[in-house]
Amino acid sequence: MPMWSQIIFRSLGALVVLFVMARLLGKKQISQLTFFEYILGITLGELAGFISTDMEAHYSHGLIALAVWFAVPFTLEYLSMKSLRLRHLLEGRGRVVIKEGKVMEDNLKKEHLTTDELMEQLRGKNAFNLADVEFAVMETSGELSVLMKKEKQPLTPSDMNMPKVHEVEPQIVIMDGKMMNEPLATAGLSPGWLATELEKIGVTVDNVFLGQVDAYQQLYVDLYDDKLQVPAPQGKALLLANLKKLEADLELYAVSTQDAEAKAMYTRTSASLAQVISDLKPMLQC
Incomplete structure (x- = not known):
């Protein structure tokens, strides 16, 4: 077998093995790297490159090394879920860098964080004024979690005593010019309803x-032709x-x-409807 074909075969094999390992280790390994996971990622990458191009080394030996580097963190991850002490040992713990509006200088030094780096992290959280x-807490992932003062x-x-809405x-x-029947059914709508709504704004699927x-059965569309202007949804x-018209009709009947x-019934119903409109207005006007 030519050397180039061996390299392709070994590289594809290493790629498949790394993909399976990454899937088994979980999404956390991608989104939040701890010190141990950072070292693990570098080592697995080095090993994969090594077994792909080092033709003198036995391929199975490289796979064994990959398996060891996979098995150890996989086992430690499982054990850390059961042991808080082990979890703190492997992942560390968050450290407070700002408390009650005051910077904790000693904790900044322990995190090897300069004042400029702290302010940069704060600006990333839209906190421009210290x-x-x-x-503020420096998390184990390196992210800064920030709690603003109550008035900020x-x-x-x-805070405004507005009713909560589910x-x-x-x-x-609609995706890529095709109607999606399952999401339509989930929203309690039919293809006929969608066709009617598209006809109202003068576009085709x-x-x-x-x-x-959305939750108010308003249809938002983005067209392939960006030059065409689509009217904004008017469902709300x-x-x-219609609610205001109904209220006015009840007052007229009274x-x-x-x-x-x-007369008493119409007046009472109109007052009840006025309260409903008052409660719904903040949501229907947004």
């Missing part, structure tokens, strides 16, 4: 690169307008009727 930070945190619906996951109903339906606005009982 005085706005209440608490973004306003939430609970958000439904948006569904991709073939010209839609991506189409998404139409719902709010004024028009001569029956005292019916």
Whole structure:
């Protein structure tokens, strides 16, 4: 067998083995590298390159080395899930670098973190003013977790006593010009509904690169032809307008009727609907 073909065979074999090992070690090995995992990644890469190009070495010996370097961290990862002490030994633990708005200089030195690096990390978390930070922790992954002071945190619906709404996951109903029937059914919609909505905005399925339906059954589309302007979804606005019209109709009925009982009923229903509109308005106007 020619040498070039042997290199191809050995490289493909090493690639498959590394892929299987990475899948077994889990996604954490990719997203959050600890010191041990960093060393592991470098070593496995070196070993894979070695067994791919070193024609004098026996291929099985390289595979055995890969297996050892896989088995040890795989076993330690399993044991660390059972032992907090071992987990701290292998992965370390987060260290507080800012507490109650004050920088912990000793902890900065232990993390080998300069003031410039600390400010860079803070800016990455949109914390440009050190005085706005209440608490910050350097995590084992090297990421800085930041808690802003209460008065500097973004306003939430609970702060404004707004009612909480259960958000439904948006569904991709058109992809690459093709209708997706399963997401449509998940959203409780039919292909006929989608065809009608597309007809309203004057586009065809073939010209839609991506189409998404939100919790209010509003259709957002991105077209292949970026020069075409698509009207913004009006589902929320139409719902709010219909509710207001219904409220006005009830008030009109209350004024028009001569029956005292019916007048009281219309007035009461109109007041209830007005409260519903008041509760829903922040969500329907966003």
